[in-house]
Amino acid sequence: MASLAEAGLFDAGTIADRWIADYCGHAPAGDVLCAESGAPWSALFEELAGLSGDGLTIARERAHRHAEDIGTGYRIGDEGDERPWPLSPVPLLIDQQAWRGIAAGVAQRAELMERLLQDLYGPNQLIADGHLPAALLTGSPFFLRPLTHLTPPGGHHLHFVAFDLCRSPDGHWRVLADHLRAPAGAGYALENRLAMARTLGGLQGRLNIERHAPFFAAFRDGIAAACRRAEPRMALLTPGRFTASYAEQAHLARYLGFLLVEGADLAVLDDRVYVRTIAGLKRVDALWHRFDPRYLDPLALDSHSKIGVAGLIDATVAGNVVIANAPGAGLLEAPAFAAFLPRLSELLLGEPLRLPNIATWWCGQSAEAAHVAANLDQMVVAPAFGTPPLGLPEGKAVLGAHLNEAARAALRDDMTRRPQDYVGQEVVCLSTMPFVAEDRLAPRPFTLRVFAARDAAGNWTVLPGGFARIGEHADARAAVMGEGSWSADVCIHGPDPVAPVSLLPSGDSTQLRRNPGTLPSRVADNMFWLGRYLERGEALLSVLRVLLGHSISADTGAALSAETVDRLAQLVVGAGAAPAPRGLKRQDLTQLARTALESTEGWTSVRAINCQARAIGAVSRDRLSADMIRLLDAPFPERGVLLDRAGSLQRRYSALAGQAGEHMGRTDAWRFHDLGRRIERALATIGFLRALGGPQATADDLSTLLDLADSQISYRQRYLTGIARVPVLDLLALDPGNPRGLAFQAAALSTHLNALPVLSDDGLAEPQQEQARSIAATLVTARATAIDDAWLADLQARLWSLSEAIARRYFLHGAEPLRAAGLVLA
Template sequence: MASRAATSLFDAATIADRWIADYCGHVPESDVLCAGGRDPAWTALFEELAALSGDGLAVARERAQRHAEDIGTGFRIVDEGEERPWPLSPVPLLIDKSEWDGIAAGISQRAQLLEAVLEDLYGEARLVAEGHVPASLVTGSPFFLRPLARLAPPGGHHLQFVAADLCRGPSGEWRVLADHLRAPAGAGYALENRLAMARTLGELPARLNIERHAPFFAAFREGLAAACRRAEPRIALLTPGRLNPSYAEQAHLARYLGFLLVEGADLAVLDDKLYVRTIAGLKRVDALWHRLDPRLLDPLALDSHSTIGVPGAVDAMAAGNVVVANAPGAGLLESPAFAAFLPRLAEVLTGRPLALPNIATWWCGQQAERDHVAANLDSLLVAPAFGVAPLGLPGGRAALGTALDSEARAALLDDMTRRPQDYVGQEVIRLSTMPAIADDALVPRPFMLRVFAARGADGGWTVLPGGFARIGEHPDPRAAVMGEGMWSADVCIHGPDPVPPISLLPSDDTTQLRRNPGTLPSRVADNLFWLGRYLERGEALLGLLRVLLGHSISADTGAALAADTVARLVRLIVASGAAPEPKGVKRADLTQLARTALEGEEDWYSVRAINCQARLIGAVSRERLSADMIRLLDAPFPQRGVLLDKAGSLQRRYSALNGLASEHMTRTDAWRFHDIGRRIERALGAIRFLRAFGGPDATSDDLSTLLDLMDSQISYRQRYLTGMARIPVLDLVTLDANNPRALAFQVAAISAHLNKLPVLSDDGLAEPQQEQARGIAALLVTTNATRMDDALLADLETRLIRLSKAIARRYFLQGAEPLRAAGMVLA
């Protein structure tokens, strides 16, 4: 009996009951877990957590975080170079479907209202003429884009995708804190949170009938496609680039939705149509989901200083040839100042009040409202009216009136008198709390909810069932204090009815089979080509260092290589820019040379520096590379052990990367460019090694070093039992087409790849890059090892460099020149 009682004390249900009882005993009644009595859904959630982690909540948090990192979820703080892992709480926010239906209806109503207001303000402007909206609120906003006035957006809608931040008050009511219309972010994080939570709490979705995300994203994709003119449109997601704070989310969304992930330089406008530059020429883009500040979208029509936009994009949009989501100028309604007018506009345009009210807002551009804010400063939050920092709010952050000292208060009121239109006053909101995990215990933390709505194929709005919650770091429930939040959490909508297993993927019987991997933008091909080159370059330099370390520095009985051979190794390392010329050839001098070439961080082109270049390319190629490959590229530089240990660790990493590329990348054009980059760099490295160690005066040590650097030592010894001989060594590493490290093997592989890549003409004649590769191959086929002298090697090196440039000129971005190249494909 005692044993059975002890067992039940620690089963999942008992642990969950204890967690909930302890938590509800010291939190406010407004907390979502404890409000209105215990919800069985929360009990089920904590039973799943207990089954996962036993009595230790920290285990659940670590597991959820690990799953988020495995998926590749990350974000970047502005002005930070390194990406941070996405902070995920293992405790999702649970909302009953009956409550959520009211939220979703309110969001749909709000999206319809925002669309109607934008249509009017960029159209006939009757709301201004009739006095419902002050003219200065529109024309004085930095988000009003005058070139878009009277421009009917293709597809007939300004908005395709919107987001809103919601807060739950102490009494359970939901209100809108902010709208996001310019480039709404976060849907990818909501998707990634759900994927991570499904791995962490695998039984919970079925147990609680949790609504799925896939139908929402399918509706959004179909809605964009329906707005396009062509039956099978090409849709692209325009990103500002890898330094954007949410680039990882954008890459994940593009991969999930099947959109091309493009940057401004990938796109071009020709004859009022938008194209993406690809390896097969220009390809038509029918819809563009952008994540730029809209003012940067087109430097010709909008901000002329933009270097990340697409010249002519607004012209293509005006001609009706590309759907832009959301239409530039939608951010006009994003400013806090407009929140003061939306309740009245809802009555005017829809005849109904807002189902989800705003927080109370007063725009100081009106006399009565300014006087109200000044008189009630201690009970309000003061914020920039248009997101631009006014003089009275240094840094541009909203400020609680009670938090201002006398000097700051005087400066604020003084500037509010001079430029009242720059300020809004807002009520101070107290947020509900939800459970989070800190120090292996449940603690109450305030939260905000970001929700998303997308226009479907029928023109109506679909609301994502959930979203993601941002959880505050501190217990203070005031929204102004919470900031951006410390953690995120999945938001699960649960109900009594089973949820069908819907996927974004179409069913087997409706899917048209295809083995064409789709469009490959030139920039992506360029990145993959150079990723291959950098990885091979780093491995070649590492090979030099391993030979130097293993045969001359680390030998217990003195140098194993002759001094002349060591000197040649040193010259190659110095010539690569990896380290400065050593003072001498003593062991200490060579050790310092190797250390700088391996891990030097400043001024030297070390292995570490080469790895950083490869890592940067990996960061902008997330949608094309596997998670394992990204993890290896992002792995920190080895810190433990002596130099030879670090070199060995790096060599294993290079081998793993090579293996992933060789065995896991589908044999598409993307893989071909990656492999071409590797082959060109390996061939150039082989020529440098041959010129250094394969000359007529080569010693046995030189030839043995050459075989080590070319990874051909075993092959030579199996083939020749009589010791080192120069001509057999040269034949093996240059002309043997069966040796995967030989020069001839690299050239043959390059030529085979180029023959399978797209060409621009239909005449069947070879393009320049194909001709050059065949010329190099013919030169190698028609020679023999006895004629392999320095002049021939120098000629081969020049030809390979010329070939690399020809490949770049044909396939990679070269400014505007390819737009009108003869034979360019326009499809």
């Protein structure tokens, strides 16, 4: 009998055909795979079968791993940690011909929204002529009255929009929701494509899938064209790392070449917007913001905002900064407007909507309110303006048929009191698409988010694809699916090969530059303290490893003397890592080490220091490599004895130091990271010298001192006669060739500060440069025989003073005067 392999049962094409046949045998009517099954879907599943054989679990795990490698993540609510991005290995396929109709409808809808905003924030003719009720403006919390009659720079309110689409089982596409304030998700679409390209590398060529890069290039060019300067500086304005899509924002900023800034990074001076950098104030010409525009400017809009920029609207009125999208655009996101869009399209564009939205009735009109009340069981009821009314306290759309008696009565009562707060919408049934569930394909409902952006000519261009959101359950009603639990790439395929376009221009056409660009003060601050925290954690860990290895572990041979052990314990206590031990017995020292290593109860333990470094890494995704982010995000080791966990952490610190030393470009950001490391290492070494290097130091003290400074080998190679105090002091304090010694740190500090920008051109040293040179000179001219505790204490104080001088000079946050002497404006 022929084997299964010989019979072709493990052939990728055979497996793909079987998957499709089994899936379509139980999929509902209108499923996208079963309705359009053919060569493209067969090619997709052949690629999956070639990747994972007869099962789909491997494909799903690989897609997850690639998404994690890229750094894709998101946050829900008040959660502190990001969740991994849930990516399905099965993309949604749409043929090029069908996509052209969708793209034309998206571009038309975007233009309609622009025309509406121009009128509603301008002459208001639509309301004056009775085409729109005035309550749609006056009742909306997103109508920003201070911005009426303002023409945005470049003449456009909208630069980047998103729409949620649904496909009904009969194959027609409709619009579920409009996103105009701060549309999210384009970065996820990009990251999905990157992850899928790694997972199914052969699919691009087989199906001629259209690329995303031209869309993002057009968007970047469109923003630049609206600016006044020929080479504008553009930034992505984020509310910070605790926003749900911060990882996406960081990825987009890095991909587009935008600065990633927060409100505190920016300042307005003479109606121009500047970013606070290490070289002074640098002008910003365009801001792509990603938060509620009501918080953009506490002077002109919401005075309680702590994340905005005072004076930003004045700069916009003066035409000096482009804000995408213009504040106030969120007015049209209200579901109440959807009831009027079909008629407004005919009026303003002279043609019907190519992509109709779902049928909507605004209850602010008596006939429509009566219709919704009479057909409540056949409708979805939703807030008209996004804010939760009394009848829908959770602020979510609900199926009328699912309301219990109490909820139904409360809804009807409030709809009678304030009908303008509600809309009724038809119940939409969604098409399904294949999804990997428990190693088999299962049909799940989906929605599609698509994106459009203006190009340099002011025309709308549409991202070929977007991303699909897949419901976790089989219920195909849109209101039940909600936001969706999984995502999938959306691939637009066609018969013609697609050119391998990149967002980056060709090397021959690009003006060469070796200046890495602007470094905001906040980023410099983060890099500096990331270096300090990593070095601080490693220094504390080195004390714990010596304590564990020489005085607690039963397998290490001779133990240290009680006096040396006590000095080590005092180093731990002095660092605030643990309370003083009851004694020096093994159990007391074990408890001291455990607290200092992993406590979460207010002590400055290694775990607590790592959390600080991890938090900085979370806001520095646009500056750090994915490998470095993964090392920072790695869970704290829980397995093994204390010494094993300490060793695991030491290897992680070494890997982080290697990433910084060998993989970070020698930019100003790296200099601040290394400045932090050098200051912290110098302070730690001084602490070790003061504790263990005094005139009465024993052989155990000096040997331990060399262990803490990782200098045992250097000392043994140099001195063959045993350990003596003065040679140890010379090696750890004054030898410029010892990378763990004080002289080496001082020289590096001076070198870095001499290389960083200065605010004046008089050639004189700035205070931080003077202090670093003075410290270096002290170490160059000192003699080991003269080193005592007073000398070390003075050097320690000068290093702290240098740290404060660096912060005053470069980390410009808070209320520093904007007109400080020598401040650079560019």
